[in-house]
Amino acid sequence: xxxxxxxxxxxxxxxxxxxxxxxxxxxxxxxxxxxxxxxxxxxxxxxxxxxxxxxxxxxxxxxxxxxxxxxxxxxxxxxxxxxxxxxxxxxxxxxxxxxxxxxxxxxxxxxxxxxxxxxxxxxxxxxxxxxxxxxxxxxxxxxxxxxxxxxxxxxxxxxxxxxxxxxxxxxxxxxxxxxxxxxxxxxxxxxxxxxxxxxxxxxxxxxxxxx
Amino acid sequence: xxxxxxxxxxxxxxxxxxxxxxxxxxxxxxxxxxxxxxxxxxxxxxxxxxxxxxxxxxxxxxxxxxxxxxxxxxxxxxxxxxxxxxxxxxxxxxxxxxxxxxxxxxxxxxxxxxxxxxxxxxxxxxxxxxxxxxxxxxxxxxxxxxxxxxxxxxxxxxxxxxxxxxxxxxxxxxxxxxxxxxxxxxxx
Amino acid sequence: xxxxxxxxxxxxxxxxxxxxxxxxxxxxxxxxxxxxxxxxxxxxxxxxxxxxxxxxxxxxxxxxxxxxxxxxxxxxxxxxxxxxxxxxxxxxxxxxxxxxxxxxxxxxxxxxxxxxxxxxxxxxxxxxxxxxxxxxxxxxxxxxxxxxxxxxxxxxxxxxxxxxxxxxxxxxxxxxxxxxxxxxxxxxxxxxxxxxxxxxx
Numbered sequence: 015x016x017x018x019x020x021x022x023x024x025x026x027x028x029x030x031x032x033x034x035x036x037x038x039x040x041x042x043x044x045x046x047x048x049x050x051x052x053x054x055x056x057x058x059x060x061x062x063x064x065x066x067x068x069x070x071x072x073x074x075x076x077x078x079x080x081x082x083x084x085x086x087x088x089x090x091x092x093x094x095x096x097x098x099x100x101x102x103x104x105x106x107x108x109x110x111x112x113x114x115x116x117x118x119x120x121x122x123x124x125x126x127x128x129x130x131x132x133x134x135x136x137x138x139x140x141x142x143x144x145x146x147x148x149x150x151x152x153x154x155x156x157x158x159x160x161x162x163x164x165x166x167x168x169x170x171x172x173x174x175x176x177x178x179x180x181x182x183x184x185x186x187x188x189x190x191x192x193x194x195x196x197x198x199x200x201x202x203x204x205x206x207x208x209x210x211x212x213x214x215x216x217x218x219x220x221x222x223x224x225x
Numbered sequence: 226x227x228x229x230x231x232x233x234x235x236x237x238x239x240x241x242x243x244x245x246x247x248x249x250x251x252x253x254x255x256x257x258x259x260x261x262x263x264x265x266x267x268x269x270x271x272x273x274x275x276x277x278x279x280x281x282x283x284x285x286x287x288x289x290x291x292x293x294x295x296x297x298x299x300x301x302x303x304x305x306x307x308x309x310x311x312x313x314x315x316x317x318x319x320x321x322x323x324x325x326x327x328x329x330x331x332x333x334x335x336x337x338x339x340x341x342x343x344x345x346x347x348x349x350x351x352x353x354x355x356x357x358x359x360x361x362x363x364x365x366x367x368x369x370x371x372x373x374x375x376x377x378x379x380x381x382x383x384x385x386x387x388x389x390x391x392x393x394x395x396x397x398x399x400x401x402x403x404x405x406x407x408x409x410x411x412x413x
Numbered sequence: 414x415x416x417x418x419x420x421x422x423x424x425x426x427x428x429x430x431x432x433x434x435x436x437x438x439x440x441x442x443x444x445x446x447x448x449x450x451x452x453x454x455x456x457x458x459x460x461x462x463x464x465x466x467x468x469x470x471x472x473x474x475x476x477x478x479x480x481x482x483x484x485x486x487x488x489x490x491x492x493x494x495x496x497x498x499x500x501x502x503x504x505x506x507x508x509x510x511x512x513x514x515x516x517x518x519x520x521x522x523x524x525x526x527x528x529x530x531x532x533x534x535x536x537x538x539x540x541x542x543x544x545x546x547x548x549x550x551x552x553x554x555x556x557x558x559x560x561x562x563x564x565x566x567x568x569x570x571x572x573x574x575x576x577x578x579x580x581x582x583x584x585x586x587x588x589x590x591x592x593x594x595x596x597x598x599x600x601x602x603x604x605x606x607x608x609x610x611x612x613x614x
Contacts, residue, residue, distance in 0.1 A: 017274075024231060027231050332606075340609040343610055355603060359571070363568065
């Protein structure tokens, strides 16, 4: 039946949405459903052939009711497939967008994979087009940040600052950090009383936790 | 709801019983008999995205299109979803109803149905049901503790399984908001 | 996508605190920053200039003369021991009693508490507990009672939600924000249901 493959794709999209909402690992996208997408595209191709044939028939034979109904059903099936494909793609690209914003526009090269939240981002879950999209979107974001608004940190903390100095606890070993007040040695589970503006970046990256 | 909204697309995929008003050749695959026509008055279960348009669009008869309104291709029969027994169950006990088992997209489907048929009674029942169930959802959502581990009691967990998709989003939003609020109150 | 969902459906409590901290309050400074002409001529020193609020009062403080600064500045000065905060007039045991009585007597209305009472009271209790005349633990319990009564009323009033009209007289920003996602979601849905059967016929 036309539209069954599309239904499967949408169920996959819904599952992805629920996974991301459950918040287990916000950065994981399931693998791109290449075969499903190709199947749906083939279906649309065969529907298009039907539609072309029916349109020819309609021009020659003025028996409206019959041909119209078939034509309408074929068109509706094509539109349904299109809608499902677009929604699946849009949902994945929105998740990629929020990943880029969350990670300060960092590119997902293997060099950055020592980020605590981004334990093992596997770019093989993305289709080729999506990988391109990710690279270009990250580029776009860096351009935005370095343009006229470079003084405002657009991907900075979303929580307003509360005190000048705050207590932080170290979550992960991260070597030495230099501030104007001295050098801090970041060893796991140690606590420091530091200026908020200095450590904001580190809190965002997940190395420190505000108490 | 939106073109790209996943829940809307899923709701559109629900099947509804309908009856064809014409003999239509070539659509036999809908019945499972490819290559054969569908006879007039055949009853089928078709998904909403297909039926939606066919129930509104009529076929023009050849000569006298001026006489009456053309019959639509398909006539939607009242589905089980909105059968009187369901409506009665809603009216008698909305909060204890297992909405998820009736349909996980009940509100969306009811809205679409009410738009198609201008069914004022259905929308009134729906509004009352939403208010009642909404209060229950609010009670569950705000009475959670701050720790994200013990998120719900057993009652809440059972209740959550009976909610449909829209109610689940409301619950989630309210819950997150209240948790943030309680965390802030305690920290201050 | 740039703004996560939980921030786009309502304020976070930290954001509300930040907004309220920008409101003016009265303090009693212990230092003097006002300089006479002679002093200015001798040693100009540093004049404060603040971006987000009016800096004239900070530059003109005279010890033990009350003046008005923003709340965040007041809390900062308090932390450094340079001022005493003047407790607002509604945060006394007597006044809170009156509010509580009004709440209990009128189950369908809310008393006339200031719009930022929840945040201001919790901030002042936490940082300036020695500036209160009345004992802080009693005040805290009164504030807690007030909050519970009002919360109960809000939850009861939710049964009167409809698709077109919502009246929230005398509710504080924090309390409105608490019910914002719920009320907006439900009201939106009610509106679409209402429209679905009342299409222009």
